Amino acid sequence: MSNEKEMITGSxxxxxxxxxxxxxxIFGYPGGAIMPVYDxxxxxxRGENKLFNHILVRHEQAAAHAAEGFARVSGEVGVAIVTSGPGATNxxxxxADAMMDSTPIxxxxGQVSxxxxxxxxxxxxxxxxxxxPITKWAYQIQRPEDVAWAVSRAFYIARSGRPGPVVLDFPKNAQTHKCAWxxxxxxxxxxxxxxxxxxxxxxxxxxELINSSKRPFALVGQGVELGGAQNELVEFLEKADIPAGRTLLGLSALPTGHPLDMGMLGMHGSYATNMKTQECDVLIAIGMRFSDRVTGLPSTYAKQAKIIHLDIDRAEIGKNIPVDVPVLGDCKxxxxxxxxLLKKNTHREWRDSFKQYQDExxxxxxxxxxxPKEGPLLMGEIVxxxxxxxxxxxxxxxxxxxNQMISSRYFRFNKKRSIVTSGGFGTMGFGLPAAVGACFGAPDRQVCFFTGDGGFQMSIQELGTIMEQQVPVKMIMLNNNYLGNVRQWQDLMFxxxxSFTHMLNPRYEEICKGYGIGxxxxxxxxxxxxxxxxMLSHKGPFLLECAVKEDENIVPMTLPGKSVNEMQLHLDC
Incomplete structure (x- = not known):
């Protein structure tokens, strides 16, 4: 019997x-330097050997965003394959988006030999x-013998600990030369x-700090979702009767409407969560990074409170906000x-004190x-x-x-892993390909994609991917003929x-007709x-274009450079 190992190409x-x-x-786009892999x-x-479903995107950036969307909803590692040069840089x-939002892809x-x-x-x-600088690990596979090791290491690093992206650079010679498998x-x-x-x-x-607290407040971040600790979070909050706010990326970590859910944190979050941050005596941050969009002016943030920070990444603890009790580890x-170690507790008076801000x-x-009773359509009523x-x-x-802020504010979440958004990097054009990825990552769930007219046109070519794959995404465009968020800031601060925020839009009906999309x-x-x-009864993909008020502002808002308790319910612009 021969002990010789099978010889195969690096591809x-x-x-x-x-x-x-x-x-x-796999999401990808072929090209010269990756052709052996595509072969x-x-x-x-195809056929009886089929192992993979390959989704041909229309732009390499979309491959990465689709991999992100897939990873966010499935909890698995998203995969993108592209060619060298502009394919790779695209x-x-x-x-970078995946790195900022801790998404495993x-x-x-491909690369030249x-x-x-x-x-x-x-x-x-x-x-x-x-x-x-924008990955957990980047590595060039120079020999076919190193492929199996590099791929396994890449997936281990991407999915473990604080998840994130890994890039493998694959020169052509390593794709075509043979090795013992x-x-x-x-x-x-x-x-x-x-x-x-x-x-x-x-x-x-x-x-002990939580047990002695009279006014505890929890900040729930995406780390709860990434760690699969949604049930553990609810048990923790309910035992000590701790009200909680949720970050943008952590919105579905706690079901909307849970008695202890007080709403979204941050610049356009809930009035109560921002005001009460400045009134609590113990602040418990769970799997979140104290983003500037959450803290407002850092020098005034929760100065009255003792701060407990639970995080898996040592670098995040104390990075932006000083911490009294660091708890390093997986929140699971x-x-x-x-x-x-917590005592069964009730903080009814403290919880009830949120209501005055909620009512206002x-x-x-x-x-x-x-x-609304009259006037043009508003974004919030559509959401x-x-x-x-x-x-x-x-x-x-x-x-x-x-569109991001308004849909995140007013959409409700009953299930975990239910929000896919570009939080840290704020990438316009992210949504359409990410929605494609989400449809493949959770094929049994309805995917609703909200977009503005500006962001939609940044990745409009992915309608081709949607057409080819018949991706059943429901697209809701809030069309105000402006780069709305920039317009709002121009009105407020400039x-x-x-300046160049008004949009001349195409006829989306004709575009959808060309792609065969409802x-x-x-x-x-x-x-x-x-x-x-x-839209929802339509079997395949569908675009619902909503003509909304052109100069509607997103409120409440904490203006840049202001403390979170200076949040405004109305804007003078």
Whole structure:
């Protein structure tokens, strides 16, 4: 019997390695330097040998964003395959976006052969050098023998600890040369400790602080979702009766309407959550990074409170806001460890004190925004009606800008992993390809994508992907003929000089007709319910264009440089 190992190309080794990691969906775009890989993909995407579903995007940046959307809703690692040079650099916006929002993706990019490196060969670029600052790991696979190890290590790093993106640069010679095939499983990396051991002294200190608190307040971030700790969070909050605010990325970590849910944090968050941040005596941050959009002016943020920070990443603790009790570790472990030491408690008077701010916001902002009686369509009423029609069970994907803030404010979340948004990087054009990825990551769920007219046109070519794959995404365009968020800031801070923010829009009906995508337009609120019903009952993809008020502002708002308790319910502009 022969002991000789099977000899295969590096491209074939990549396919087998991806299969070993459980990959079933790949987003990509072929090109010269990645053609050997695409030749290997061919037999694995059809017939009885089919292992992968390859989604041909229309732009490489969309491959990265689609991989992000897939990862966010599925909890798996998203995968994108692209060619060298501009193909690779086009993905870097998505890579940076994934890094900011802790999204596990692996981007595999073609590269010129090792012998041509440094010669300014056609479509050569130093991808590793470009990617290192915006990835957890970037590596060039120079030999086919290293493929299995590099892929396994890439997936381990991307998904472990605080998740994030990994880039593999794959020179052409490593794709075509042969090696002896042997699967590899990497489950540790020297000096990389993704799951810190819990410090029992810190756990005890945190529990004692919470037990003695009269006005505790929790800030719930995406770390709860990433750690799969949604149930542990609810047990923690309910045992000690702690009201909670949610970050933008953590909105579906706690069901909307839970008695302890006080709303969204941040610049355009809930009035009560921002005001009470400045009144609590103990602030418990769980899997969040104290973004500037949450803290407002850092020097005045929660100065009256003792701060407990639970996070898996040591670099985040104390980075932006000083912390009294750091609890380093996976919140899946740290939350129940603290909960076991908590006394059963009630803080009814403290919880009830949120109501005065909630009632004021309801009266001054929410009711006028979501139940207008006259005038043009408003963004909030559209979001409310779509959310009600989907019973809070849909996945919300949004683009960046006013559409992002308004849909995040008024959409309801009953299920975990239900929001896909570009939080830290704020990438316009993110939403459409991310919605495609979300549809493949959660094929049994309804995906509702809210967008503005500006962000939609940044990735409008992905309607081709939607057409080809018949992706059943429901697209709701809040069309105000402006780059609305920039326009709002221009009105507020630049004397109303609307410098190049007005948009001349195409006829979206004709565009949808060309792509064979369902379409309807709403200009009058009396037609809104029927058009939403038409959209949701449509079997395939559908664009609902809503002509909304051109100069509607997003409120409440904490202006830049202001403290969170200086949040304004109305704007003078």
């Amino acid at each position: 074939e080794a990549l396919m087998r390695s991806l299969h070993n990691e459980g990959v079933k969906t 290997a993909i061919y037999k694995y995407t 993905t870097l916006t998505g890579v 692996v981007v595999i990019a 090792v012998g041509a490196l440094g010669t300014d060969a056609f479509q050569e670029v130093d991808l590793v050098g470009l990617a290192q 042997e699967p590899v499983k990497v489950d540790n990396v020297r000096s990389y400790r993704p799951y810190p051991e819990l410090d029992e002294a810190r756990i005890k200190e945190a529990a 472990m740290s939350l129940p460890a603290i909960t076991r 916001e309801e009266r001054e902002v929410i009711e006028p925004a979501t139940h 409310r009606k779509v959310s009600e029609a989907t019973k809070g069970d849909a996945i919300l994907v949004n683009d960046v800008g006013e 004397g109303g000089r609307r 379409y309807a337009v709403v200009t009058d609120r009396k037609d809104l319910d029927a058009k939403i019903a038409e």
